[in-house]
Amino acid sequence: MADTLFPTTVIGSLPRPAWVRELILDRKDGRLSEEEADRLLGRAIEGALLLQERAGLDEITDGEWRRESYVKVFAERVRGFEPDLNPSGGLPYPAVVAPVEYYRPIATDEVRFVRALTKRRIKATLPSPYIIGRRMWHPELSKAAYPTREQLMADCVPILRQEIEAVREAGADTVQLDEPWLSTMVDPQFRDKEQVTDVDYEMDLCVDLINQTLDGIEGIATGMHLCHAHFDRKHGSEGPYDLIMPALARVRVGTISMEYATPVSGGLASLAAFPEQVRLGLGCIDHCERQVETPEQVVARVEExxxxxxxxxxxxxxxxxxxxxxxxxxxLDEAYLKLKAMCEAAKLLRTRYV
Ligand SMILES: [Zn+2]
Structure with a gap:
C-alpha cells in the first residue's frame, strides 16, 4: 500500500444495522447458536465488504460486524473473562477472573472470511494489551487471578503475538493495535476522572507493551490507532497531542493512526513533533459530525x-x-458517503501530487 500515494483505509468498525446488532446480542444471550449467528453475520458482512469496495477503499475490514466491541472481542475469544461484570467508563465490560488462555482465534476467522471475498488489502484489528488491562481488569473482581493490571497486560502480549502470526497466515496485510487510551492522557480532566496519578508511568507502560507485542513481527504491516474515544457522537477526552509525542517517538510500529479531523484534537500543529520514522495515519473524516465532508474539504485537511x-x-x-x-x-449511509468522499479526495490528491 505504501507504493500508492495517499492510500485509504478504515480504522475498523462500520455502523452495524439494527438486525446485525440484534444478531450479536442474541448470540451473546444464547437465543441464537454460534453457527447460525456466524452464517447470518457472514451474509451481512458480504454487504459491508461491497460497501467499502464501492466507496473506493484500498484496505478494508469486515466492519467488525462479528464483534460486540473492538475490545470485548478479546474476552469473547480468550479464556479467563466473565462478561458484563465490570463497570468501566460507564458501560458494562467483562472482568478477568482467571488466568488468560488462548484457545481459539480472535480475529483470524474474520480475516479468513474476508480474504475469500476480496482482492483488496485487509486490515486485522486487535485491542492493545494496555487497553485490555485498563478496561477488563478490576481491583476486586480480578485480584485472585491478577493482583495487578500490569500482570494481566503482560499475559496478553504472547496471546496477541500468536494471533498476529495467525492473521498474517490467514491473509491479513496489516495488523492494527487499537490503543485509544494513550491519546486520552492529554486531557487533565480525563486523567482525574480515571484516577491517573502518574501519566509518565502510564505512557511508558503503554508503549513498552506495544513494542513487546510487535517486536520481531515480520511479513505484515503494523499499525497502532489512537483517538479521544467516542460514544454517541461525543468524545471522552479532548486536547492537542503534544504531551504524548515523545512517547510516540519510542513506539516501534509502521503506522500511527491519529484523530485529526475533529476540532477536539486542537488542530494539526502537534504534527510538528510527529516521529519521523513512522507513517502517519491521518484521521481526515470527522465520524462524530453528521455533515458529510466534501472531497475538497478532505484535500485541504491532508494538505495542511x-x-x-x-x-x-x-x-x-x-x-x-x-x-x-x-x-x-x-x-451506515452516512459512513458510506464519508468514506466515498475520502476516497475521492485521495484521487484528487494523486492527480495533484505525483
Ligand atoms: Zn478510535
Whole structure:
C-alpha cells in the first residue's frame, strides 16, 4: 500500500444495522447458536465488504460486524473473562477472573472470511494489551487471578503475538493495535476522572507493551490507532497531542493512526513533533459530525498535514471506527458517503501530487 500515494483505509468498525446488532446480542444471550449467528453475520458482512469496495477503499475490514466491541472481542475469544461484570467508563465490560488462555482465534476467522471475498488489502484489528488491562481488569473482581493490571497486560502480549502470526497466515496485510487510551492522557480532566496519578508511568507502560507485542513481527504491516474515544457522537477526552509525542517517538510500529479531523484534537500543529520514522495515519473524516465532508474539504485537511509530514508517509482514514461497539449505533449511509468522499479526495490528491 505504501507504493500508492495517499492510500485509504478504515480504522475498523462500520455502523452495524439494527438486525446485525440484534444478531450479536442474541448470540451473546444464547437465543441464537454460534453457527447460525456466524452464517447470518457472514451474509451481512458480504454487504459491508461491497460497501467499502464501492466507496473506493484500498484496505478494508469486515466492519467488525462479528464483534460486540473492538475490545470485548478479546474476552469473547480468550479464556479467563466473565462478561458484563465490570463497570468501566460507564458501560458494562467483562472482568478477568482467571488466568488468560488462548484457545481459539480472535480475529483470524474474520480475516479468513474476508480474504475469500476480496482482492483488496485487509486490515486485522486487535485491542492493545494496555487497553485490555485498563478496561477488563478490576481491583476486586480480578485480584485472585491478577493482583495487578500490569500482570494481566503482560499475559496478553504472547496471546496477541500468536494471533498476529495467525492473521498474517490467514491473509491479513496489516495488523492494527487499537490503543485509544494513550491519546486520552492529554486531557487533565480525563486523567482525574480515571484516577491517573502518574501519566509518565502510564505512557511508558503503554508503549513498552506495544513494542513487546510487535517486536520481531515480520511479513505484515503494523499499525497502532489512537483517538479521544467516542460514544454517541461525543468524545471522552479532548486536547492537542503534544504531551504524548515523545512517547510516540519510542513506539516501534509502521503506522500511527491519529484523530485529526475533529476540532477536539486542537488542530494539526502537534504534527510538528510527529516521529519521523513512522507513517502517519491521518484521521481526515470527522465520524462524530453528521455533515458529510466534501472531497475538497478532505484535500485541504491532508494538505495542511503535508506541512508537517512528507506526503509519502501519509495514509488517509476516518478519525476512528464508526461504531466501536453495538451499544453505539451510527448511520451506515452516512459512513458510506464519508468514506466515498475520502476516497475521492485521495484521487484528487494523486492527480495533484505525483
Ligand atoms: Zn478510535
Amino acid at each position: 498535514a503535508m506541512r508537517y509530514v512528507d506526503k509519502e508517509r501519509i495514509t488517509l482514514h476516518p478519525d476512528c471506527g464508526f461504531s466501536p461497539s453495538v451499544q453505539n449505533p451510527m448511520d
